[in-house]
Amino acid sequence: MFTKVGDGDRDLVKVIFEDKEIMAPPGQSVAAVLLAEGIRSCRETPVSGEPRGPYCMMGICFECLVVIDGEPNQQACMRTVREGMLIKRQHGVAQIGPDAKAESDPAE
Amino acid sequence: MLNCDAAVVGGGVVGAAIAYGLAELKLDTVLIDEGDVAFRAARGNFGLVWVQSKGIGCPPYSSLTRRSADNWLRLAEEVKQVTGVDIAYSRPGGVHLCLGEQEFTDRAAVMKQLEAQTEGRFQYEMLDHRMLSEMLPGLGPDVTGGSYSPLDGHANPLFLLRGLHAGFRNRAGRALINAPVHRIRPLAGAFDVEAGNETVRAQKLVLAAGLANAKLASDVGLRVPVHPLRGQILVSEKVRSFLRIPTLHVRQTTEGSVLMGDSHEDVGFDDGTRPDIMAEIARRATRAFPFLRSARIVRAWGALRVMTPDGIPIYDQSESCPGAFCAAAHSGITLAATHAFDLPRWIAEGALPPEFDAFSARRFDVH
Ligand SMILES: Cc1cc2nc3c(=O)[nH]c(=O)nc-3n(C[C@H](O)[C@H](O)[C@H](O)COP(=O)(O)OP(=O)(O)OC[C@H]3O[C@@H](n4cnc5c(N)ncnc54)[C@H](O)[C@@H]3O)c2cc1C
Numbered sequence: 105m106f107t108k109v110g111d112g113d114r115d116l117v118k119v120i121f122e123d124k125e126i127m128a129p130p131g132q133s134v135a136a137v138l139l140a141e142g143i144r145s146c147r148e149t150p151v152s153g154e155p156r157g158p159y160c161m162m163g164i165c166f167e168c169l170v171v172i173d174g175e176p177n178q179q180a181c182m183r184t185v186r187e188g189m190l191i192k193r194q195h196g197v198a199q200i201g202p203d204a205k206a207e208s209d210p211a212e
Numbered sequence: 213m214l215n216c217d218a219a220v221v222g223g224g225v226v227g228a229a230i231a232y233g234l235a236e237l238k239l240d241t242v243l244i245d246e247g248d249v250a251f252r253a254a255r256g257n258f259g260l261v262w263v264q265s266k267g268i269g270c271p272p273y274s275s276l277t278r279r280s281a282d283n284w285l286r287l288a289e290e291v292k293q294v295t296g297v298d299i300a301y302s303r304p305g306g307v308h309l310c311l312g313e314q315e316f317t318d319r320a321a322v323m324k325q326l327e328a329q330t331e332g333r334f335q336y337e338m339l340d341h342r343m344l345s346e347m348l349p350g351l352g353p354d355v356t357g358g359s360y361s362p363l364d365g366h367a368n369p370l371f372l373l374r375g376l377h378a379g380f381r382n383r384a385g386r387a388l389i390n391a392p393v394h395r396i397r398p399l400a401g402a403f404d405v406e407a408g409n410e411t412v413r414a415q416k417l418v419l420a421a422g423l424a425n426a427k428l429a430s431d432v433g434l435r436v437p438v439h440p441l442r443g444q445i446l447v448s449e450k451v452r453s454f455l456r457i458p459t460l461h462v463r464q465t466t467e468g469s470v471l472m473g474d475s476h477e478d479v480g481f482d483d484g485t486r487p488d489i490m491a492e493i494a495r496r497a498t499r500a501f502p503f504l505r506s507a508r509i510v511r512a513w514g515a516l517r518v519m520t521p522d523g524i525p526i527y528d529q530s531e532s533c534p535g536a537f538c539a540a541a542h543s544g545i546t547l548a549a550t551h552a553f554d555l556p557r558w559i560a561e562g563a564l565p566p567e568f569d570a571f572s573a574r575r576f577d578v579h
Binding site for chain 1: 349350449450451452453454467468501503504506507508510
């Protein structure tokens with residue numbers, strides 16, 4: 105669906121989506137990198153379980169939610185890839201609750 | 213010129229419920245709404261169907277609230293049946309949480325008063341921290357306890373509004389949208405309602421235009437002294453279901469969002485948000501449920517309550533222009549069942565019942 109116009113001469117960074125290693129140009133959003141890899145859906149909705157993926161690419165629609173480095177419900181279009189980033193599908197709702205362990209420090 | 217039996221001015225949750233009920237009674241009804249530029253509490257509220265604390269010092273208001281809450285299940289089921297819209301109503305009871313000893317003592321006194329004035333029909337329990345924790349897992353240590361009433365519940369207020377509008381149209385009601393009413397002319401036995409560039413001639417008139425009632429009422433000899441009182445609400449990302457029972461300031465939707473409210477600000481016709489107020493709302497919510505600190509807020513908004521001087525609804529029929537009614541309430545979700553089932557019948561019959569004298573704006577006249 106999408107064709108890369110080239111990675112330029114920049115050094116690529118390595119990110120991991122589920123179990124797949126992806127070499128991505130620095131500065132790109134996680135959503136752009138997933139789409140360029142042909143990954144069209146990155147989560148299932150909590151309500152109907154339907155697959156969803158990046159849509160607006162500008163932080164409005166909340167369709168592109170993923171888990172990044174253990175933090176749930178991250179907007180893939182609003183996060184920039186970083187070397188070693190661990191990206192997972194967001195299955196349903198965030199697992200925050202009375203008996204869940206404290207989430208990782210959000211002040212990263 | 214559009215002719216009809218009844219014109220309802222205002223397509224918020226109050227007007228839509230009344231129009232829905234009038235259409236069920238086979239009155240040819242036109243629902244007139246200003247459109248998106250208006251202030252619309254019906255689109256910005258918290259979604260509680262709340263009985264505890266309503267009508268303290270005003271027994272008719274507590275009875276009215278109780279009656280509506282008791283008819284809510286019927287309303288939700290009927291709307292589902294007529295339109296397919298699921299309003300997500302449930303009645304697991306509700307809790308008013310208290311932070312600190314003083315709040316707990318004050319709350320206990322207020323609940324006792326409500327119990328006394330309803331001759332014991334109001335059911336509630338004061339629960340301490342330990343008992344409440346069994347009901348609400350994850351409660352923070354600052355919560356001293358709270359009042360629980362099995363009579364409370366909650367619903368999705370946007371689906372309620374959508375369901376009432378859809379039901380109204382399914383019952384052959386006509387809606388006139390983007391048509392601000394700027395003037396109403398009383399005629400002999402009818403009203404000419406000037407809405408946008410259309411005129412609606414109606415035998416009966418219902419003013420349910422929220423805050424705009426204040427200005428429209430005088431055209432038909434009514435008085436509806438309502439003023440705006442802002443409330444801000446924060447909404448979190450969807451998180452695992454943890455809170456089945458709604459509380460006054462924190463509730464979780466069936467989809468998983470956590471709603472946190474709400475402020476009471478006298479700021480005129482300004483429905484914006486303010487960081488300091490939002491921070492205070494978040495502080496109270498995270499004292500109640502500390503684990504919410506790791507939940508992200510995805511939306512926030514301000515909306516204007518339709519407040520009467522004493523917080524009690526206004527329902528009236530004009531003495532100088534019979535057939536003209538008005539309805540204004542700051543708990544339009546809670547009262548939706550009464551607005552859909554009871555008021556329309558009385559409006560169709562042409563008289564409000566004697567127990568509604570308590571809701572007439574004549575109570576504000578200086579004697
Ligand atoms: C923050 C907040 C939280 C709340 N929480 C709850 C709650 O938990 N439970 C509860 O029961 N209630 C709650 N409420 C109150 C509830 O939302 C209101 O009681 C209810 O929305 C009032 O409905 P309404 O139809 O009278 O007014 P509105 O919703 O304001 O609707 C008025 C309608 O009239 C139309 N209109 C205005 N002027 C004109 C005109 N000149 N011509 C034609 N149409 C016009 C507008 O377009 C609008 O659609 C809350 C309110 C707020 C602000």
